[in-house]
Each structure stands twice: as C-alpha cells, then as structure tokens.
Amino acid sequence: xxxxxxxxxxxxxxxxxxxxxxxxxxxxxxxxxxxxxxxxxxxxxxxxxxxxxxxxxxxxxxxxxxxxxxxxxxxxxxxxxxxxxxxxxxxxxxxxxxxxxxxxxxxxxxxxxxxxxxxxxxxxxxxxxxxxxxxxxxxxxxxxxxxxxxxxxxxxxxxxxxxxxxxxxxxxxxxxxxxxxxxxxxxxxxxxxxxxxxxxxxxxxxxxxxxxxxxxxxxxxxxxxxxxxxxxxxxxxxxxxxxxxxxxxxxxxxxxxxxxxxxxxxxxxxxxxxxxxxxxxxxxxxxxxxxxxxxxxxxxxxxxxxxxxxxxxxxxxxxxxxxxxxxxxxxxxxxxxxxxxxxxxxxxxxxxxxxxxxxxxxxxxxxxxxxxxxxxxxxxx
Numbered sequence: 001x002x003x004x005x006x007x008x009x010x011x012x013x014x015x016x017x018x019x020x021x022x023x024x025x026x027x028x029x030x031x032x033x034x035x036x037x038x039x040x041x042x043x044x045x046x047x048x049x050x051x052x053x054x055x056x057x058x059x060x061x062x063x064x065x066x067x068x069x070x071x072x073x074x075x076x077x078x079x080x081x082x083x084x085x086x087x088x089x090x091x092x093x094x095x096x097x098x099x100x101x102x103x104x105x106x107x108x109x110x111x112x113x114x115x116x117x118x119x120x121x122x123x124x125x126x127x128x129x130x131x132x133x134x135x136x137x138x139x140x141x142x143x144x145x146x147x148x149x150x151x152x153x154x155x156x157x158x159x160x161x162x163x164x165x166x167x168x169x170x171x172x173x174x175x176x177x178x179x180x181x182x183x184x185x186x187x188x189x190x191x192x193x194x195x196x197x198x199x200x201x202x203x204x205x206x207x208x209x210x211x212x213x214x215x216x217x218x219x220x221x222x223x224x225x226x227x228x229x230x231x232x233x234x235x236x237x238x239x240x241x242x243x244x245x246x247x248x249x250x251x252x253x254x255x256x257x258x259x260x261x262x263x264x265x266x267x268x269x270x271x272x273x274x275x276x277x278x279x280x281x282x283x284x285x286x287x288x289x290x291x292x293x294x295x296x297x298x299x300x301x302x303x304x305x306x307x308x309x310x311x312x313x314x315x316x317x318x319x320x321x322x323x324x325x326x327x328x329x330x331x332x333x334x335x336x337x338x339x340x341x342x343x344x345x346x347x348x349x350x351x352x353x354x355x356x357x358x359x360x361x362x363x364x365x366x367x368x369x370x371x372x373x374x375x376x377x378x379x380x381x
Contacts (some may be wrong), residue, residue, distance in 0.1 A: 012023070012196035013039035013074065015060060020069035020369040021164035022055050029055040031221035032069065037214060039074075042191050042198045048219035048244065053201045054169060056218070059200060061090045061167050061248045073165060089163035095154040097142040103139040103149075105130065107157045128156035132186065150178045150184070159194070166191075167289040168200040172207060184211055193284040205246050209233060217241050234290070239378050243286040243327050249294070250378070255279050261373060264317060266341055274317040274372040286378045296336055296349040298360060299367035319369040322346060324360050337367060 015037040023032040030052040036044045045053035051267040060071060060185055063082035070079045078086045097106050104125045105112075111121035129135045132152040142150055171187075174179045182246060188211055191198045202208055208215050209229045216226045217240075225237045236242035239250045253265030253273050263277040265285055275287050299321050322338035325345055334355040338346045348368055358367055 001025035003158050013195075015043075015165055015197060016072040016201065017056070017060075018070045018072070020056070020066045020071060022059060022064060023316060028221050030066075031225050032061070033218075033221075035216060035223060035226065037197060037199065040195045041213045042211055043200065043214040043216060044206065045199065045201045046208040046223075046244075046258070048202070048203060050219040050220075053218050057090075057169055057199060057201050060165070061088055062086050063090075074166050086165075086304065087163055088156040088165040088167055089161050090167040091154050091158045091168065091171050093173060094269075095142075095150050097150055097157075098140050102141060102184060103134060103145065103153045106118065106142070106153055107160055109146060109157065110161055116176060122161060124306075125156070128160045129153070131140055131159070131190065132156045133230050146179075146182055147174055147176075151175065151183055151263045155351060159196075163196060163294040164214045165197045165199065168198060168201070170201055172202070172204075180207070185312075187211065190257070199351040205244070215318050217244065219244075228372075231283075235376055236288055237379055239286055239288070239380065246293050247349070249290040250286065250288050251342075252345065255283045255285060267320075269320075269340075270315040274374040275377055276372065277377045286380070287375045288378055289370050289375055291335070291347045293331070293370050294350075295369050296348040296350050296360070297367055298358065299365045318372055318375065319367060320346065321365060321367045322362050324362050324366055327360065327362060331344060336360060336366070338368060340368075359367060 001081060003046055007265045017033055017034050017035045020030060020036055021032045023029070033056070033216040045056060047053050057068050062078070062081060062137045066079060070077055072078065073086055073088070098109065101109065104122060108121040108125035108130050111124060126135055126138060127139055132155055134149060134152045134156065137145060137149060145153065147248055168361060174182055175183060175303055184207060201212060212229055214226065215229050215232045217232060219240050225232055225241045232241065233245055236245055236248060242248040242250050251267060251273065253267035255263045256266045257264050258281065262274045263279050263285060265275060267273060275285060277285055279285050322340035324336060325339040326337040328335040334350040336348045336350055346368060
C-alpha cells in the first residue's frame with residue numbers, strides 16, 4: 001500500500017469514512033462503516049449485489065448523504081458539501097457520454113460549463129485523450145466508438161477536472177473478457193502515473209485482486225475484511241470472505257485433542273483435520289483451505305460409504321474422500337469438484353499436466369489431502 005504522506009497530492013487524496021451509515025426508510029444499506037483509504041492508493045470496494053458498495057461510493061461522491069457519520073477527503077470534512085466542491089470525479093458504469101458530441105467535446109464539456117474558452121478547453125481535452133491513447137478518435141461520435149473506446153473517453157472526461165479522488169462504478173462490467181484485461185492494465189498504469197486516489201466498485205474478485213492496493217470486501221452493509229490483495233486472498237478472516245473471494249474450501253470440526261501447536265479436529269463422516277489453532281478441546285473450529293493447495297488422487301477401497309455418500313478417507317489427518325461431481329478444464333488448472341457428503345462440494349485446482357497424467361472421471365471416487373500448514377483458521381464477525 002502506498003504511503004499517504006508520499007506527496008502533497010497523495011495526502012490531499014486521503015479518504016476517511018467515520019462510522020458512516022445510510023438508511024433508506026427501514027432498510028439499512030450501509031451499517032456504520034469506518035475506513036481510511038491512503039492518498040494515492042487504488043482501492044476496490046468488492047462484494048455481491050446489495051452489499052452497500054455502490055451506496056458507499058455515491059456517499060463519497062456526494063450523490064447520497066449519509067444518515068450518520070462523517071466523510072473526510074484530505075483534511076476537510078465533506079459530509080455536507082455538494083459533489084462539485086469535493087475534488088472528486090465519478091466515472092459511471094454506463095459512461096453517460098453525450099451522443100451528439102464528439103469524443104473531444106465530451107471530454108471538454110465540464111470546462112465549457114466553467115466558461116473556459118473553446119480553443120483552450122479543446123487543447124486540454126486533446127491532452128487528456130492522448131493520455132488514454134484516444135487522440136486519433138477525437139472527432140468521432142460515441143456511436144462510432146467501441147465499448148472500450150467509449151470507456152477511455154469517459155475516463156478522460158473524469159480526469160480533465162484534475163480530481164484528487166477518482167470514483168469508478170463498475171467501469172469494466174460492459175467489456176468483453178479480453179478487453180477488460182487490457183483496460184484494467186490501462187487503469188492501473190494511469191493511476192500510478194497520476195498519483196490520484198482511485199476508488200473502484202466491482203463484484204469481480206479477479207478485477208479487485210488485479211487492480212487494488214487495498215481490497216475492501218463488503219457484506220450486508222458492513223466491511224467484512226480490508227487489506228492488501230494477497231492477504232485477503234491468502235488469509236480470509238471469515239467464511240463469507242473465503243467463499244466470496246473464491247478458491248477456498250470452508251470446513252469445520254470439533255477439537256478432539258491438542259498436539260503442540262496443532263488442534264486435531266473431527267468432522268463429518270469421521271474425517272480428521274489438523275489445524276494451527278489454540279482452541280480448547282470441545283470447541284468448534286472453522287477453517288479454509290485454498291483449492292490450489294489440495295492434492296487429489298484416485299481412491300478405491302480406502303473410502304467408506306456413510307449415509308449414502310463417500311465422505312471419509314484413511315491415511316491420516318487432512319484427508320477426505322468423495323466422488324467426482326464435476327470436472328472443468330481452466331487452462332493451467334483443472335477444477336475438480338467432489339461430493340464429500342457435506343452441504344458444500346469440495347474443490348481442488350489441479351495443475352493440468354498433473355491431472356492428465358492420470359485423469360479422473362465424473363462419478364469416480366477420489367481422495368483429497370493438504371498440509372496442516374495450509375489450513376487457515378477463520379473468525380466470525
């Protein structure tokens with residue numbers, strides 16, 4: 001994460017929410033969140049639909065007023081200030097370009113409202129279009145541009161006011177997968193060059209992990225976890241974060257005994273797990289295991305059928321069995337889902353070269369195992 005004191009512009013772009021809440025009648029959209037985003041950071045607000053991330057963005061922009069709490073940008077409390085006095089700019093999901101104006105005039109529009117003379121505002125607009133590699137399309141109308149090109153014009157229009165904070169509401173959702181990767185690379189490049197604080201709303205885990213210095217995972221109007229992408233992905237704090245961020249299996253068991261730093265758990269179907277945890281005997285412990293840390297192998301007689309499902313595998317702790325429910329080829333990995341008799345299928349990401357040495361088939365019994373050190377204990381809010 002970048003230091004908020006790295007430069008005056010970055011300090012000015014610090015955004016702080018202090019116990020901010022938003023209610024619409026009896027419905028609570030944002031439930032008393034506190035968050036500090038360093039100046040010059042790229043922050044992604046990540047979560048499912050209805051979690052409060054867009055409402056939070058709109059409150060920072062000034063398009064919604066908090067029911068409670070305060071919002072600071074730099075050293076100033078902006079809670080009651082209109083959008084035009086916050087030194088922010090917002091880039092909307094729909095881009096909202098004027099269809100009858102050229103790309104250049106769309107970018108220059110805010111300067112026109114401020115009374116900047118035509119020649120000066122057009123020159124400034126061309127500079128912004130050049131920054132996003134769109135100077136050759138300056139005279140084209142939005143209908144003559146692709147979705148990715150329109151997105152770049154909208155970005156240039158947002159940047160022309162020299163904001164200290166740029167707010168982006170799912171700006172990549174309308175793009176095809178290939179273009180989405182290209183444009184997010186451009187966003188990251190521009191943010192690094194400008195030193196402007198970017199606050200980007202998305203429901204895409206991949207997008208947030210690729211772009212952000214600070215990932216803020218939201219759930220039902222609250223912050224479930226905030227941190228650097230690697231920490232949030234590798235060490236989710238709750239079962240919700242582990243499931244939503246993806247790539248994790250969530251398991252639980254009761255502590256049967258302790259063995260030094262390890263708690264030995266018993267789970268469904270007599271499965272045994274060893275996890276690094278100080279919990280006392282009898283306590284229930286929930287933990288996550290990354291799917292790419294799981295070793296998967298064919299299994300036969302070692303599996304026992306319990307309650308109509310194959311759920312327990314012999315051979316020590318952190319080993320369970322099931323029948324292959326689904327196989328998905330994903331390029332570098334093959335995603336294999338096991339029905340292990342629990343409510344949630346168990347998933348392994350197997351390197352493609354490993355999988356195809358001895359490929360499994362749907363319906364076949366298999367055993368999954370992992371190192372005790374790869375089990376991450378979860379907490380619940």
